[in-house]
Amino acid sequence: MGNSSNPPSGSPGGGFAFRESDGAANDRTRVCIPLLAICAAAAWASGCGDGATRPPSEALRVASVTVTPAAASLTAPDATVQLDARVLDGNGRAMSGVAVIWTSVRPEVARVGASGLVAAAGNGTTTIAATVGATAGTATVTVAVESGDRAVLAALHAATDGPNWADDENWLGDGPLGEWRGVETDAFGRIARLDLGGRRDGETGEWVSHGLRGPIPPELGRLTGLTSLNLRGNALEGPIPPELGNLAALEELWLDDNALEGAIPPELGALAGLEELWLDNNRLEGAIPPELGSLARLKSLSLSGNAIEGPVPPELGALAGLEGLWLDGNRLEGAIPPELGSLAHLRGLSLSGNALEGPVPAELGGLRRLEFLHLDRNALTGGLPRNLVRIGGLVRFRFERNAGLCAPGTPEFVAWLDGIGELGRGPFCNENDRAALAALHAAAGGEGWTDSEGWLGEAALARWHGVGTDSVGRVATLDLAGNGLAGRLPAGLGDLAALTALRVGDNAL
Structure with a gap:
């Protein structure tokens, strides 16, 4: 046959087939009509043999949404009411599993949740809508809370x-x-x-x-x-x-x-x-x-x-x-x-x-x-x-x-x-100790001591030369050995109730 075209293989209804030349596009390539589409059309025709002409999608389309109760009154601040939405298709049959969107025209009067539960928010009247696609149903909710507050005032x-x-x-x-x-x-x-x-x-x-x-x-x-x-x-x-x-x-x-x-x-x-x-x-x-x-x-x-x-x-x-x-x-x-x-x-x-x-x-x-x-x-x-x-x-x-x-x-x-x-300020816990040390300074020639750093000042007693203190600042040890003390030790040293060690040797007492 030379360069003549070969007819497609198989019968007209036998699916689709094509021939290829050696890897390149060929103008002799033919594509047959898909058999699957023809079979689907035939199946639909046999299913509508009763004379109906409407496709199945019409029966599945939402025809109406009805909200019940159609009207409700709330008379307490914490009052609620459950609304239900009934969705029907074109054949009047109830549709289940469809998504319903609930909205309130005046949420300041009443709020509505995703399940259709309505809660009072303020006195007044509002419309609650249940919407499926382009179709909606409505109910009227009135909130009228009365109180005896006027009589109380x-x-x-x-x-x-x-x-x-x-x-x-x-x-x-x-x-x-x-x-x-x-x-x-x-x-x-x-x-x-x-x-x-x-x-x-x-x-x-x-x-x-x-x-x-x-x-x-x-x-x-x-x-x-x-x-x-x-x-x-x-x-x-x-x-x-x-x-x-x-x-x-x-x-x-x-x-x-x-x-x-x-x-x-x-x-x-x-x-x-x-x-x-x-x-x-x-x-x-x-x-x-x-x-x-x-x-x-x-x-x-x-x-x-x-x-x-x-x-x-x-x-x-x-x-x-x-x-x-x-x-x-x-x-x-x-x-x-x-x-x-x-x-x-x-x-x-x-x-x-x-x-x-x-x-x-x-x-x-x-x-x-x-x-x-x-x-x-x-x-x-x-x-x-x-x-x-x-x-x-x-x-x-x-x-x-x-x-x-x-x-x-x-x-x-x-x-x-x-x-x-x-x-x-109240007193310090060591004020008696401060007085006793001041008496020692006066009686033992404090002005002539070798080292009197801090003495008689406002600083804590632990800052006074030779003084060691306990946890509340009371005198625990006193070491003034060889510090130039002269005179006598005053009896007031006996008031140092927390004193555990006293060193005053090598002085002129």
């Missing part, structure tokens, strides 16, 4: 001489509570913050009262959405209502600088979210409730300036986040609990002006963030713990007016005290 106004407040603008009116003076509301219209506290005068520093006088009404315990209550700097009197322990959302409680009486309610220990508790400068009595040690989020606890009695509860050492503890100006007694050394975030500790006794626990040396430490005007005894020098950032320290409390007279401790900006 009316009770507060009546109990505390509201008509004579410094400012009661809009109080007892029909307008929204958020427009009443000192009131802030949340998305549900509930009271979130109540600020009727006095203000400090910028020039005199004195409190300017807001004019509240009388008892705190127990109805305040019904403000379940309240996060901050400020009634400080007024003339409130009577007890602190234990009902305030019902304010589960409370984060700040300011009742200081009033004339409140009675005991601190242990119910306040139930305020798990409380961060600030200020009850100072009132007339409170009784003991500090150990339940306050349960306030795990507390940062500031101020009870100073009352008539509180009994011990400092060791439970306060569990307040891991506490930054300020003010208990001064009360009638507290007993020992300082070593558990306070666990307050790793503490910046200020004031225990002054009580009747605390015993030694200062060495555990306080672990309070590395401490900036203020007040221990003055108690009945503490013993030497201050030497490890207090580890507190490198202390800027104010007072330990004076404790009958038996003293500071170690070691060079390290003396240098540490000298580096504190505001210091209320």
Whole structure:
């Protein structure tokens, strides 16, 4: 046949075949129609033999999405409702396993999760949509949370001489509570913050009262959405209502600088979210409730300036986040609990002006963030713990007016005290030793000694020539042999209670 083309091998329906020349493209190459495509078409035709003309994909296409319930109402701040989406195909059959996307038109009213669970967020009405591809179904959700907060505020106004407040603008009116003076509301219209506290005068520093006088009404315990209550700097009197322990959302409680009486309610220990508790400068009595040690989020606890009695509860050492503890100006007694050394975030500790006794626990040396430490005007005894020098950032320290409390007279401790900006200094533990050595210097011709370096100066006794000291700076050894002493040894050397060795030979005594 020469150069004529060869026909393709095999039958027309026998698949595809091609011929190649010796590795190069050949215009005689032929490709046959794929048999597989023809078979697929034939299979589809036989499957539609009932006369249907719609391909299978039409039956699988989403035709509708229905959300149930179609409408829901939420009447509590923590209320939820579960919505379900029913997805149907073109044949009206339910489709399973399809991805549904849930959205809220107004998430500030209600939020919806990936499973269709709707949670209230604020009063109002919103539309919840369930979307599959380009098809969506909707439901209407209404949030209407009602509270009795208006009646509670009316009770507060009546109990505390509201008509004579410094400012009661809009109080007892029909307008929204958020427009009443000192009131802030949340998305549900509930009271979130109540600020009727006095203000400090910028020039005199004195409190300017807001004019509240009388008892705190127990109805305040019904403000379940309240996060901050400020009634400080007024003339409130009577007890602190234990009902305030019902304010589960409370984060700040300011009742200081009033004339409140009675005991601190242990119910306040139930305020798990409380961060600030200020009850100072009132007339409170009784003991500090150990339940306050349960306030795990507390940062500031101020009870100073009352008539509180009994011990400092060791439970306060569990307040891991506490930054300020003010208990001064009360009638507290007993020992300082070593558990306070666990307050790793503490910046200020004031225990002054009580009747605390015993030694200062060495555990306080672990309070590395401490900036203020007040221990003055108690009945503490013993030497201050030497490890207090580890507190490198202390800027104010007072330990004076404790009958038996003293500071170690070691060079390290003396240098540490000298580096504190505001210091209320008590005696050193070796002050009697200093007096005895001064008497020796006077009686034995100190002015003519061969070496009197450091003597009679302000330096630690260990810096005085010939003096060796113990762990608190008391004289342990005294070596002045051959140093030009003349005269006599004073009887006051007998006051060197820690002295273990005395060398004064080769002198003119």
